Amino acid sequence: MNTFDRYLFKQFILAFILSTTLLLGLFLIIDFFAKLKAFLEVSPAGGGIGFIFQYYLVRLPVYWVEIMPVITLVAAMLVIIRFMRTNEFIPLLSAGVSMFRLIRPIILGGVFLALIMFATSELIIPPLEPIISRTEKILRFEGYQRYLLSHDKDNNSFVIERYDYTSKMMTNLRMMKFAPAGTSVIAADYALWQDPPKTESLVTKPRGWYLYKGAEYFYPAPVGQLPRKTYDPLPEGYRLETSLTAEDLEKSEKSLAYYRLRELTSLIRKSPHQPHLYLQLYNKFAFPLSALVLLILGIPFLFMSELNLASASVAKGIGICLVVTIAFFSLRFLGESLGMKGTLPAWLAAGGPLFLFALIALLLFRNIKT
Numbered sequence: 352m353n354t355f356d357r358y359l360f361k362q363f364i365l366a367f368i369l370s371t372t373l374l375l376g377l378f379l380i381i382d383f384f385a386k387l388k389a390f391l392e393v394s395p396a397g398g399g400i401g402f403i404f405q406y407y408l409v410r411l412p413v414y415w416v417e418i419m420p421v422i423t424l425v426a427a428m429l430v431i432i433r434f435m436r437t438n439e440f441i442p443l444l445s446a447g448v449s450m451f452r453l454i455r456p457i458i459l460g461g462v463f464l465a466l467i468m469f470a471t472s473e474l475i476i477p478p479l480e481p482i483i484s485r486t487e488k489i490l491r492f493e494g495y496q497r498y499l500l501s502h503d504k505d506n507n508s509f510v511i512e513r514y515d516y517t518s519k520m521m522t523n524l525r526m527m528k529f530a531p532a533g534t535s536v537i538a539a540d541y542a543l544w545q546d547p548p549k550t551e552s553l554v555t556k557p558r559g560w561y562l563y564k565g566a567e568y569f570y571p572a573p574v575g576q577l578p579r580k581t582y583d584p585l586p587e588g589y590r591l592e593t594s595l596t597a598e599d600l601e602k603s604e605k606s607l608a609y610y611r612l613r614e615l616t617s618l619i620r621k622s623p624h625q626p627h628l629y630l631q632l633y634n635k636f637a638f639p640l641s642a643l644v645l646l647i648l649g650i651p652f653l654f655m656s657e658l659n660l661a662s663a664s665v666a667k668g669i670g671i672c673l674v675v676t677i678a679f680f681s682l683r684f685l686g687e688s689l690g691m692k693g694t695l696p697a698w699l700a701a702g703g704p705l706f707l708f709a710l711i712a713l714l715l716f717r718n719i720k721t
Contacts (some may be wrong), residue, residue: 539565
């Protein structure tokens with residue numbers, strides 16, 4: 352890179368940071384007010400400022416990746432309009448420098464950001480899925496969920512009248528244990544989950560559920576007679592012997608969007624005839640590339656002399672970015688819909704819009720008048 356390339360690349364990165372701050376901030380504000388009623392309805396223990404901060408903090412990488420293509424295009428627009436207004440491109444264009452060579456630092460910046468998008472979706476977002484799932488459940492169920500049915504690894508059945516996600520407390524618990532000798536039921540008014548920190552040197556209580564106001568009822572198997580119930584009260588703070596954890600109660604079905612590449616390929620090997628799995632796999636690569644394709648597609652529109660952007664406002668440039676973005680993602684949505692049904696091959700459904708708009712961008716570059 353020469354001096355101008357480094358200067359242009361630096362300005363593009365600064366514009367990208369500015370665009371990220373503005374667009375991501377606007378996105379968060381709109382989302383917050385859309386969910387404000389739900390935040391207020393969550394119990395005070397889980398709906399305070401701390402919960403709201405955690406809710407959005409773990410989702411920042413997800414939101415950032417989702418709007419990254421738009422951010423990249425807006426950043427390029429801000430840089431190009433600024434340079435055209437100040438006539439900084441004219442000396443180089445007059446010296447015979449091609450338009451493609453002129454904006455090469457911006458394209459390299461787009462490649463760099465596409466790689467960051469892929470790394471974020473592969474390395475940062477998947478580990479956040481359990482926290483995202485838990486906070487989503489807290490918000491959806493206003494901090495608690497009623498009438499849960501679950502099982503542990505020993506096939507013991509759990510009936511829970513209420514589970515509080517914020518305090519990790521089960522209310523009116525019934526655990527049924529089945530054995531050849533008979534059935535036993537452990538009942539408790541409530542059970543609290545104890546999860547000591549891993550760095551704690553002195554752990555007074557091991558990890559598990561601790562019952563309060565509980566008892567165990569035995570129903571021995573009948574031998575030619577009616578079953579006889581026996582009753583055994585449990586001490587306060589009795590530790591329940593089960594493999595069921597708070598994480599088991601709080602987890603939900605994992606979305607394919609949070610799967611890593613190796614997890615997707617493993618699912619495909621198990622279910623090779625599911626088109627949506629192949630589509631998700633190809634989208635792992637196609638979506639980061641969409642930021643680069645939008646960038647390449649938007650630049651020719653910004654450079655067209657007919658638009659007279661040297662005297663145009665930023666609002667006009669944003670309008671161009673909006674039209675390009677809507678056209679691209681409309682076609683991408685159509686391709687994904689056909690790919691999910693198996694009407695289109697998964698590679699074509701995910702990559703078709705990229706190839707088409709990249710071809711349009713190359714044709715537009717050839718028609719730019721400098």
